Amino acid sequence: MFESSIDRVPDVFMQIPLVNFVLLATMLFTIGIIGVLIRKNAIIIFMSIELMLNAVNLLLIAFSSYRSDPNGQIFVFFIMAVAAAEVAVGLAIIVMIFRNIKTIDISLLNRLKG
Amino acid sequence: MLTLSLFIIPLIAGLVLLNIKNKGLASSISLVVSIIQIAVFVYAFSVFKDKSALLSFDKPWLSDFAIRFHLGLDGLSLIMVGLTVVLVSIILLAIKNLNYENIPKLLGLILLTxxxxxxxFSAKDIFLFYFFFELALVPVYLIANLWGGENSSKITFKMFIYTVFGSLFMLISFVLLYMRGQSGDIESIKVTVSLLPNLIKQILFWGLLLAFSIKMPIFPFHTWLPDAYSKSPTPATMLLSGLLSKMGVYGLIRILLPFAPSGIQLYGEIIIILAVAGLVYGSIIAIKQNEIKRLIAYSSFAHMGLMAGAVLTLSVTGLQGAIFQMVAHGFNAVGLFYIAKIIFDKTGSRSLTTLGGMTQSAPLLTVMFMVVLLGSVALPLTNGFVGEFLMLKAVFDFNHVIGILAGLSVVFGAVYMLRFFQKTMYGPSNDITIKITDIGTKEMMVLVPIVIVVLLTGVFPNLILDISASFVNSLGVLNK
Amino acid sequence: MYPIIVFSVSGLLMLYLGLSVSKKSLLPINLAFLLIGLLSGFIDWNAPGLYFNNMVEVSNTLILVQSVVILAAILVAGLSSKLFEDAIDHPAEYYALMQFAVVGALIMVSFQNLIMLFVGLEILSVALYVLAGSDKRNLRGNEASIKYFLMGAFATGILLFGIAMFYGATGSFDINSGSSVANNLPEGKIFFWIGLIFIFIGLLFKISAAPFHFWTADVYQGSPTIFTAFMATIVKTAVIFALYRLAVYSFSFEYDNWSKFLVIIIGLSMIIGNLTAVYQSNFKRILAYSSISQAGFMLLSLIGLGEQSFGNLGFYTLSYAFATISGFGVFLIVSNDQLVDGRPNENINVFNGLFKRNPDLAVILLISMLSLSGIPLTSGFWSKFFVLNDAATKGYLWILILGIVMSAVSLYYYFKPIRATFGSTESESITVSAIAKATLYVCAAMTVLLGVAPNLFRGLF
Structure with a gap:
């Protein structure tokens, strides 16, 4: 069934060079990394991580369709499902911290020292 | 098999003793073990010449690696194992009479040592050697910590770190050797070492030398020694000075000489100068010491320096002298530390200034002390003389100036030892020393065997020299 | 393969049992499940092959490694006995999460497809994010939890990017496809290298190798001690075997290129881990930095990458698990006995006078520390010897010398707690629950036994 679905990929899509997708995904990924490294708000950091994951999704779909191989798209589903689970746990942790210290600024978390 | 039982019996007995609470039972077990050990050793000694196959035990240990559990006795090992067996029996006997807490555990740890x-002393595989080399330290570390006084944990920690650090360099050398030869067997490695590249030879020499010179110790790696000897409890000090320091000299002879002959040819002289410098330095410091245990500690350090120097001259006399002196010094050091402990128990003091005049109240102690002391200052017809004479001759032949310097230290040795004797036994007695009682049978049981050995080996040195000669002549790296 | 099924089911069962069964009987049930899982692994003994549509591999050596993971989980569970019954309201949930984490770890050591690597890693990580923050009112626990979560998710993102690039280069997620770098794509080689680097970085984050180690000390210190022990052993074991599988099956043909970088990371891990640990006074931080250097030693087997390397690594992880769990176990018991501001005292001085208070615990601690620092006649010596020898045969002599010198440095900080045990104290003796005691005895005995006869386990590979 995957064979037939690949046949229906529009030609326009196939005319965009693969490199463009890779560059776009890499840019999104880099933005995500920078976000994680410089932002202080836990929610924003979390969103940056999600951006990284979605950049990967984009990359996988691009490879998948250029190779006419469905595995990449299946992987995307896995990533989305697992990311959802991660969001559940992550938000719970953030809420837990908000209850205790009434802020989610991670630069205020500095109790652990050598 | 005999060698294995010499190893297994104290191991099992030691583990058993660690779990026993009853003091009487523990002392009788340790006594029985001592007797068995001496009996087995005497039997091993008797079959040494003609049935030496009985002495070997060889089983593969790690199949993927050519590392074997191989124990065996040759001339040198036989002497060292004999020294261990006899000295440990004496130490066990001595400990029982001293009032330490928790005697069974103490005896157990000594047996494990x-x-x-x-x-x-009987390992034939470099890795086996390395294991036991490290293992010997652990029970002594525990003894020093658990039975030591205040501060002992800091001092023993220094000793432990120092020596383990040194032996890790030995491990580097051993792994390098193993990788080249794909074998851990000492005999087969001997054959391959000459083919090694120069860099490896250098690493080998310095790594092994560092490990052994920290253990003995040789100047300038001796800084752990004075504190460790003087602040540790007497059982630990006896083990350290009488036996553990000998592992360093043994390592020099067994490992360094055959494995890194080229390094010794190149740097031997520097090391000998360092060793003799330590000898002179230790002797001079010992003269100024006021505390008995520190004095013996520095004298021990001085003796070790001479042994190291003599071994590195690569001569038959030097080696024979060093092997003989290992035995002599083992007994003398244990005897002296035991006497120091007796004096301390009777008077409560270790300071030369507060002691004196003990000869009137304790004549027997004086006699015993005298004999051990004369052995230590190398008077002819005592055990100290033979070893020192041979070693000094070897060093003198090697280099006259160094030889004369080393000879001077014998004079220093006489000075500090006789000063020690004079300040404790002679002179005016004071309130404390006038009241002390003489030693009884319990102490005599420890001191008499030591005195017998001091005199016997002094009069008949060939008892030991004959056995070691076979080993020394087979070594094959010596200058003719 | 069976343990994965057993733990998935038993974890769910555990959640239900928590509602109906008394707290006291949960630990025996948990241990029973873990044992069943351990034994079920051996059903596949001598039946190697690929299962679940080529997703998971089974072979004898992998079963052994899986057993190491499960054994570590059993030992950690054994330590939890008194703790969970007293302090925690719903222990069943923690047991269930630990079992799920084990499922993740098992998948990671035997994956055949990169999808499984990702899924396994996430199952392991998500469970641990929760466990790290399980002490909800402890601000330090909160901090550890969010740091672990953010860093973990970040590392997962990096790993995923690497996997995507790997897929772009090879056209498949199968780990054997590494060598078939696509010919039709001119950029194939570039994609492959980006993939390799990102996958490595992502996993090195998880194993806390320097310079990706900065989160480790905080997370280890802040998490409840029992879960720190869990993290230190099971996560490390799972990730190092995942890395090993990738190195052997996917990346081995480029060994000459990446090994040069990896060996630098190993050197850095050893140096940073050991030198930083020297300055720590918190026991958990000491073990955290020590675990960084241990990660360096484990990675040495990727440099060796010979016939024996897998066995070396298996031996290393087992020996590391015994030593670490017994170390943490003694610490757990002692620190819970001595509270500071209502929290366990985690400073090294908590061990003061332990030798008088409970000599058995002191001896177990001694054995554990000796093993971690690699002193002979403990299994730690052999494990270091095997991996160092392995790396040195590939010509990296300097890493051998560095490794031994760093072991010497490590002696200093491993002996800090031992020194403290000989100190004097006024505190009373400590009592230990039977299960925890048995666990600690087993760990110490196995450490010595494997130190005397390493072939008992090493010979199985």
């Missing part, structure tokens, strides 16, 4: 030492 004995097992490790027998292992070191």
């Amino acid at each position: 004995e097992a490790a030492l027998v292992g070191v």
Whole structure:
């Protein structure tokens, strides 16, 4: 069934060079990394991580369709499902911290020292 | 099999004793073990010449690697194992009469040390040697910590770190050797070492030298010694000075000489100068010491320096002298530390200034002390003389100036030892020393065997020299 | 393969049992499940092959490694006995999460497809994010939890990017496809290298190798001690075997290129881990930095990458698990006995006078520390010897010398707690629950036994 679905990929899509997708995904990924490294708000950091994951999704779909191989798209589903689970746990942790210290600024978390 | 039982018996007995609470039972077990050990050793000694196959035990240990559990006795090992067995028996006997807490555990740890030492002195595989070399330290570390006074944990920590650090360099050398030869067997490695590249030879020499010179110790690696000897409890000091320091000299002879002959040819002279410098330095410091245990500690350090120097001259006399002196010094050091402990128990003091005049109230102690002391200052017809004479001759032949310097230290040795004797036994007695009682049978049982050995080996040195000669002549790296 | 099924089911069962069964009987049930899982692994003994549509591999050596993981989980569970019954309201949930984490770890050591690597890693990580923050009112626990979560998710993102690039280069997620770098794509080689680097970085984050180690000390210190022990052993074991599988099956043909970088990371891990640990006074931080250097030693087997390397690594992880769990176990018991501001005292001085208070615990601690620092006649010596020898045969002599010198440095900080045990104290003796005691005895005995006869386990590979 995957064979037939690949046949229906529009030609326009196939005319965009693969490199463009890779560059776009890499840019999104880099933005995500920078976000994680410089932002202080836990929610924003979390969103940056999600951006990284979605950049990967984009990359996988691009490879998948250029190779006419469905595995990449299946992987995307896995990533989305697992990311959802991660969001559940992550938000719970953030809420837990908000209850205790009434802020989610991670630069205020500095109790652990050598 | 005999060698294995020499190793296994104290190991098992030691583990049993660690779990026993009853003091009487523990002392009788340790006594029985001592007797068995001496009996087995005497039997091993008797079959040494003609049935030496009985002495070997060889089983594969790690199949993927050519590392074997191989114990065996040759001339040198036989002497060292004998020294261990006899000295540990004496130490066990001595400990029982001293009022330490928790005697069974103490005896157990000493027996474990004995097992490790027998292992070191009979190992035929470099990795086995390394294991026992490290293992011997652990029970002594525990003894020093648990029975030591205030501060002992800091001092023993220094000793432990120092020596383990040194032996890790030995491990580097051993792994390098193993990788080249794909074998851990000492005999087969001997054959391959000459083919090694120059860099490896250098690493080998310095790595091994560092490990052994920290253990002995040789100047300038001796800084752990004075504190460790003087602040540790007497059982630990006896083990350290009498036996553990000998592992360093043994390592020099067994490992460094055959494995890194080229390094010794190149740098031997520097090391000998350092060793003799330590000898002179230790002797001079010993003269100024006021505390008995520190004095003996520095004298021990001085003696070790001479042994190291003599071994590195690569001569038959030097080696024979060093091997003989290992035995002599083992007994003398244990005897002296035991006497120091007796004096301390009777008077409560270790300071030369507060002691004196003990000869009137304790004539027997004076006699015993005198004999051990004369052995230590190398008077002819005592055991100290033979070893020192041979070693000094070797060093003198090697280099006259160094030889004369080393000879001077014998004079210093006489000075500090006789000063020690004079300040404790002679002179005016004071309130404390006038009241002390003489030593009884319990103490005599420890001191008499030591005195017998001091005199016997002094009068008949060939008892030991004959056995070691076979080993020394087979070594094959010596200058003719 | 069976343990994965057993733990998935038993974890769910555990959640239900928590509602109906008394707290006291949960630990025996948990241990029973873990044992069943351990034994079920051996059903596949001598039946190697690929299962679940080529997703998971089974072979004898992998079963052994899986057993190491499960054994570590059993030992950690054994330590939890008194703790969970007293302090925690719903222990069943923690047991269930630990079992799920084990499922993740098992998948990671035997994956055949990169999808499984990702899924396994996430199952392991998500469970641990929760466990790290399980002490909800402890601000330090909160901090550890969010740091672990953010860093973990970040590392997962990096790993995923690497996997995507790997897929772009090879056209498949199968780990054997590494060598078939696509010919039709001119950029194939570039994609492959980006993939390799990102996958490595992502996993090195998880194993806390320097310079990706900065989160480790905080997370280890802040998490409840029992879960720190869990993290230190099971996560490390799972990730190092995942890395090993990738190195052997996917990346081995480029060994000459990446090994040069990896060996630098190993050197850095050893140096940073050991030198930083020297300055720590918190026991958990000491073990955290020590675990960084241990990660360096484990990675040495990737440099060796010979016939024996897998066995070396298996031996290393087992020996590391015994030593670490017994170390943490003694610490757990002692620190819970001595509270500071209502929290366990985690400073090294908590061990003061332990030798008088409970000599058995002191001896177990001694054995554990000796093993971690690699002193002979403990299994730690052999494990270091095997991996160092392995790396040195590939010509990296300097890493051998560095490794031994760093072991010497490590002696200093491993002996800090031992020194403290000989100190004097006024505190009373400590009592230990039977299960925890048995666990600690087993760990110490196995450490010595494997130190005397390493072939008992090493010979199985």
